[in-house]
Amino acid sequence: MKKNTYDELITGSLLHQSVTERLDVTATNAPIELDHELIDLILDLYDDDRDFPFQKIRKFSITEILTYLQATHRYYLTKKLPEIEQSLLHIFSRYGKTHELLAELCLFFNAYKNDLIEHIKMEEREFFPYIKKLLKATQGELSAEEISDMLAKASIAQFTDHHDSIEDELMEVSQIIKRYSEFETMPLPYSIFLNQVQIFELELRKHAIIEDHVLVPMAKELEEKLKTA
Numbered sequence: 001m002k003k004n005t006y007d008e009l010i011t012g013s014l015l016h017q018s019v020t021e022r023l024d025v026t027a028t029n030a031p032i033e034l035d036h037e038l039i040d041l042i043l044d045l046y047d048d049d050r051d052f053p054f055q056k057i058r059k060f061s062i063t064e065i066l067t068y069l070q071a072t073h074r075y076y077l078t079k080k081l082p083e084i085e086q087s088l089l090h091i092f093s094r095y096g097k098t099h100e101l102l103a104e105l106c107l108f109f110n111a112y113k114n115d116l117i118e119h120i121k122m123e124e125r126e127f128f129p130y131i132k133k134l135l136k137a138t139q140g141e142l143s144a145e146e147i148s149d150m151l152a153k154a155s156i157a158q159f160t161d162h163h164d165s166i167e168d169e170l171m172e173v174s175q176i177i178k179r180y181s182e183f184e185t186m187p188l189p190y191s192i193f194l195n196q197v198q199i200f201e202l203e204l205r206k207h208a209i210i211e212d213h214v215l216v217p218m219a220k221e222l223e224e225k226l227k228t229a
């Protein structure tokens with residue numbers, strides 16, 4: 001049976017390459033060192049997220065999880081989004097004048113990109129710094145007053161209430177393209193674009209699983225500890 005790109009991504013070396021690649025994309029150009037066991041667990045999660053052993057991944061420090069998630073954010077902003085945009089530009093240069101669908105697709109993707117950037121910025125500006133502060137507090141680096149002030153102003157619950165499934169919106173892309181291909185066969189650049197978007201959707205889904213089922217429970221534990229101290 002011929003494998004499609006999705007299968008190749010989740011089973012083959014492409015997956016390993018994509019997970020390790022994000023650790024090379026850093027602001028300072030120095031690659032990020034992450035425990036190999038952690039990388040292997042993340043790869044397992046990409047492979048299959050049913051019955052994933054969350055306890056195993058939780059033995060790593062919250063700092064390591066944050067490092068991975070931040071590297072992933074950077075990877076999305078500096079590599080994945082530009083790549084997808086490049087494909088869209090390519091389609092535009094070839095079919096821009098003839099395909100009405102394209103305008104809809106461009107509008108959608110632009111709006112989506114802005115939503116995703118906002119989502120990531122919120123996490124980088126508010127959520128992650130709050131967790132880092134929780135960590136400092138449990139390590140005795142904050143005064144009692146600073147701790148109560150911090151706990152009064154923010155909470156993990158506040159974040160989880162607003163942590164939307166940004167990946168779900170991406171399904172709209174395939175709906176737009178499919179609507180169009182009911183009438184005509186889909187030109188190759190569209191299939192390539194669709195494929196990239198679907199892989200990205202899978203990426204974002206796994207990323208959200210790590211945030212919701214690894215990072216959040218770890219951070220809640222810290223928060224609880226401080227509240228009951």
Ligand SMILES: [Fe+2]
Pocket residue numbers: 069073120123207211
């Ligand atoms: Fe994120």
Ligand SMILES: [Fe+2]
Pocket residue numbers: 119123163208211
């Ligand atoms: Fe998120």
